[in-house]
Amino acid sequence: MTVISRRRLLGAGLGAVGAGAALGAVGAGAATVEQPGPAPGARAYPFRGTHQAGIVTPAQDRLHFAAFDVTTGSREELVTLLRAWTSAAERMTQGRSAGPAGPTEGDYDLPPDDTGEAIGLPASGLTITFGFGPTLFRDEDGRDRFGLADRRPAALEPLPHFPGDELDPARSGGDLCVQACADDPQVAVHAIRNLARMGFGTVSLRWSQLGFGRTSSTSTGQQTPRNLFGFKDGTMNVKAEEPDVLDDQIWVAPQDDPDAEWLAGGSYLVARRINMEIEVWDRQPLGRQEQVVGRTKAEGAPLSGGRESTQPDFTVTGSGGEPLMPPSSHVAVVHPDHNGGARMLRRGYNFVDGSNALGGMDAGLFFLAFVRDPRTGFIPVQQRMARHDALSEYLRSTGSALFAVPPGAARGEYVGQALFA
Amino acid sequence: MTVISRRRLLGAGLGAVGAGAALGAVGAGAATVEQPGPAPGARAYPFRGTHQAGIVTPAQDRLHFAAFDVTTGSREELVTLLRAWTSAAERMTQGRSAGPAGPTEGDYDLPPDDTGEAIGLPASGLTITFGFGPTLFRDEDGRDRFGLADRRPAALEPLPHFPGDELDPARSGGDLCVQACADDPQVAVHAIRNLARMGFGTVSLRWSQLGFGRTSSTSTGQQTPRNLFGFKDGTMNVKAEEPDVLDDQIWVAPQDDPDAEWLAGGSYLVARRINMEIEVWDRQPLGRQEQVVGRTKAEGAPLSGGRESTQPDFTVTGSGGEPLMPPSSHVAVVHPDHNGGARMLRRGYNFVDGSNALGGMDAGLFFLAFVRDPRTGFIPVQQRMARHDALSEYLRSTGSALFAVPPGAARGEYVGQALFA
Numbered sequence: 001m002t003v004i005s006r007r008r009l010l011g012a013g014l015g016a017v018g019a020g021a022a023l024g025a026v027g028a029g030a031a032t033v034e035q036p037g038p039a040p041g042a043r044a045y046p047f048r049g050t051h052q053a054g055i056v057t058p059a060q061d062r063l064h065f066a067a068f069d070v071t072t073g074s075r076e077e078l079v080t081l082l083r084a085w086t087s088a089a090e091r092m093t094q095g096r097s098a099g100p101a102g103p104t105e106g107d108y109d110l111p112p113d114d115t116g117e118a119i120g121l122p123a124s125g126l127t128i129t130f131g132f133g134p135t136l137f138r139d140e141d142g143r144d145r146f147g148l149a150d151r152r153p154a155a156l157e158p159l160p161h162f163p164g165d166e167l168d169p170a171r172s173g174g175d176l177c178v179q180a181c182a183d184d185p186q187v188a189v190h191a192i193r194n195l196a197r198m199g200f201g202t203v204s205l206r207w208s209q210l211g212f213g214r215t216s217s218t219s220t221g222q223q224t225p226r227n228l229f230g231f232k233d234g235t236m237n238v239k240a241e242e243p244d245v246l247d248d249q250i251w252v253a254p255q256d257d258p259d260a261e262w263l264a265g266g267s268y269l270v271a272r273r274i275n276m277e278i279e280v281w282d283r284q285p286l287g288r289q290e291q292v293v294g295r296t297k298a299e300g301a302p303l304s305g306g307r308e309s310t311q312p313d314f315t316v317t318g319s320g321g322e323p324l325m326p327p328s329s330h331v332a333v334v335h336p337d338h339n340g341g342a343r344m345l346r347r348g349y350n351f352v353d354g355s356n357a358l359g360g361m362d363a364g365l366f367f368l369a370f371v372r373d374p375r376t377g378f379i380p381v382q383q384r385m386a387r388h389d390a391l392s393e394y395l396r397s398t399g400s401a402l403f404a405v406p407p408g409a410a411r412g413e414y415v416g417q418a419l420f421a
Numbered sequence: 422m423t424v425i426s427r428r429r430l431l432g433a434g435l436g437a438v439g440a441g442a443a444l445g446a447v448g449a450g451a452a453t454v455e456q457p458g459p460a461p462g463a464r465a466y467p468f469r470g471t472h473q474a475g476i477v478t479p480a481q482d483r484l485h486f487a488a489f490d491v492t493t494g495s496r497e498e499l500v501t502l503l504r505a506w507t508s509a510a511e512r513m514t515q516g517r518s519a520g521p522a523g524p525t526e527g528d529y530d531l532p533p534d535d536t537g538e539a540i541g542l543p544a545s546g547l548t549i550t551f552g553f554g555p556t557l558f559r560d561e562d563g564r565d566r567f568g569l570a571d572r573r574p575a576a577l578e579p580l581p582h583f584p585g586d587e588l589d590p591a592r593s594g595g596d597l598c599v600q601a602c603a604d605d606p607q608v609a610v611h612a613i614r615n616l617a618r619m620g621f622g623t624v625s626l627r628w629s630q631l632g633f634g635r636t637s638s639t640s641t642g643q644q645t646p647r648n649l650f651g652f653k654d655g656t657m658n659v660k661a662e663e664p665d666v667l668d669d670q671i672w673v674a675p676q677d678d679p680d681a682e683w684l685a686g687g688s689y690l691v692a693r694r695i696n697m698e699i700e701v702w703d704r705q706p707l708g709r710q711e712q713v714v715g716r717t718k719a720e721g722a723p724l725s726g727g728r729e730s731t732q733p734d735f736t737v738t739g740s741g742g743e744p745l746m747p748p749s750s751h752v753a754v755v756h757p758d759h760n761g762g763a764r765m766l767r768r769g770y771n772f773v774d775g776s777n778a779l780g781g782m783d784a785g786l787f788f789l790a791f792v793r794d795p796r797t798g799f800i801p802v803q804q805r806m807a808r809h810d811a812l813s814e815y816l817r818s819t820g821s822a823l824f825a826v827p828p829g830a831a832r833g834e835y836v837g838q839a840l841f842a
């Protein structure tokens with residue numbers, strides 16, 4: 001019978017142009033969505049590096065995010081899984097099968113070590129990013145299951161309750177998380193599904209979320225996308241091209257936490273499932289929508305004037321003396337000037353998960369943000385937003401989780417190895 | 422302030438190349454997914470025609486499907502909505518805003534007539550296909566709300582219960598359906614969301630389903646995709662290039678039903694949400710998987726030999742005398758030779774809707790199939806499959822609906838106009 005590996009199909013389908021484009025993309029690290037190159041699917045990002053991929057990587061179009069509970073009590077089994085996940089992630093991000101035998105080349109009497117739905121699909125810019133939740137260090141009953149309690153970062157506490165939270169426990173928390181981003185959703189789903197398959201008996205899927213449209217740019221080469229309120233989102237996002245800001249605001253430094261030096265070069269990932277009341281929003285006048293956001297809907301320019309890239313000016317007033325940027329507007333409330341300079345690297349996605357009981361859509365923003373310290377970089381901003389932001393009237397947070405994201409794995413290492421060393 | 426229409430952004434972003442590619446795609450009607458042209462997003466299909474678009478149109482990559490309940494008792498309001506939906510569908514499939522004012526160009530004191538999240542996105546091959554459910558003609562209490570009962574097609578009966586059905590009423594049925602397919606999920610979601618917005622007060626969203634990976638080809642120019650079992654799906658699908666088969670098996674003819682001549686040129690759409698037990702499947706040996714499906718996993722060739730396109734031979738036996746194509750294999754059970762020649766035009770999508778209570782994925786196939794008569798084209802095949810197909814062990818149907826899909830709207834008409842004439 002004919003045996004076709006994913007890698008060979010990739011080679012046959014794309015040829016030298018595809019391979020060249022992939023190398024080019026890795027080097028440049030930036031491609032616009034609107035005018036993709038000849039073979040955008042051939043983009044491949046290295047899994048190993050100083051930092052994990054999937055943070056400053058130019059935000060891909062599609063997401064599959066999963067949170068897992070560890071079901072074994074064995075530290076050794078947990079480490080074995082992290083080794084296996086590292087190997088599989090390295091393979092899949094290069095467009096290869098999850099395991100070395102592949103979906104169809106193995107023993108007929110054994111289950112394949114890859115599930116096969118990505119046969120023939122290129123790497124598609126896949127990144128796989130791993131994180132550790134607070135309960136990995138000390139579970140909800142206070143148990144230190146894996147001997148990690150004294151290495152827990154002080155900032156890795158469950159997030160506090162915020163006004164407006166209507167959290168579903170089945171969409172919150174988790175011992176481990178995996179963020180898979182790709183330009184093809186089938187590739188992102190394949191990645192999560194194969195990691196879950198490999199984890200059978202060691203971890204159990206706690207919740208997962210698909211996202212279909214990125215709502216942030218993480219590179220100056222990308223155009224600003226739109227969220228389900230129809231507005232450009234993430235104009236002021238931290239970008240890959242700002243290394244000083246990344247060091248100051250996103251990457252954990254060795255001196256940040258003496259108990260958690262293993263996290264140096266990593267970050268914290270805040271995940272929030274934010275339902276948007278789009279049916280109510282859609283009945284608001286255009287002018288009201290712009291006042292709530294603080295930007296024009298067409299171009300995304302601040303209401304104080306200029307273009308999308310212009311900094312908002314909170315001092316400019318209108319003919320009646322009122323500020324052109326309403327103090328309760330989203331842009332004003334979350335602006336770094338009003339939050340001690342705090343900035344996040346946002347990487348969220350739009351979602352629609354069917355309908356709700358009111359005959360509307362279960363839709364919104366799956367908010368993902370990387371920060372150096374959630375105690376200063378996220379929690380105060382979220383508290384301000386929940387209390388003062390006019391946009392909050394149209395939002396309900398239905399899921400929430402916080403993870404410590406270890407640094408990238410060096411050659412020969414598994415992801416998070418320093419935590420277990 | 423700057424006012425930018427979706428159309429102008431489209432023109433600015435794509436220029437003459439984009440426009441040319443769009444016209445070319447409409448003319449050719451077939452492009453492979455693996456090697457898209459220079460601007461695949463620029464593909465635009467006409468909304469009006471003999472048949473509705475979205476049936477034989479080369480299957481796009483992404484789906485948003487919605488079923489609505491009509492909440493008004495007024496036939497006039499229902500017709501008004503169908504007129505408005507027709508106009509909006511025609512606009513959006515050409516890459517324009519849902520309403521003439523657009524997302525940002527209207528009166529600041531009024532809600533926009535487009536929600537805006539598709540600003541700057543091209544048509545992306547969007548098709549919008551409308552259908553009428555059995556309850557539109559006579560509701561569950563037997564009421565003829567809109568004076569349509571005597572025009573109900575005899576074949577438009579709720580589907581019977583099949584073995585293995587575990588139907589969720591909240592994912593089944595509906596008075597109306599809208600299938601939005603596009604190569605960009607944001608464009609498909611935008612279409613459904615704006616139709617739902619326009620229907621506020623007349624219809625209520627009953628259920629909706631996103632699909633991320635097409636599982637069928639509807640044109641010979643497309644490569645066969647893979648479902649979440651990792652196998653190629655839809656190899657023997659009815660294709661746009663088989664006009665005689667389409668007339669025989671897919672399109673309703675004027676003489677089919679004297680009470681429902683309005684449906685001539687239309688079809689019936691069967692929608693089934695089929696959960697796949699992927700965690701169980703992934704633990705089956707490769708050989709067992711191939712015996713269950715009846716095809717090789719690598720190429721999709723029938724186990725009786727040949728290539729993907731080779732017809733299966735149910736008479737070929739192995740060295741032990743057993744048929745190489747197991748009689749219980751999926752291919753054998755659903756083959757037209759064993760079903761009175763019945764063939765469907767399938768147009769399904771893979772879905773993942775988070776996790777299930779067992780720590781697995783809520784994942785599967787959202788099955789969509791168009792048939793000339795469900796009483797001969799679908800129900801007997803599904804009954805055979807539910808009883809005899811080895812694949813059924815790994816499937817659970819959790820949603821089900823049947824719709825009559827009217828013919829295409831001619832210029833000046835609204836979709837389904839002949840039903841109300």
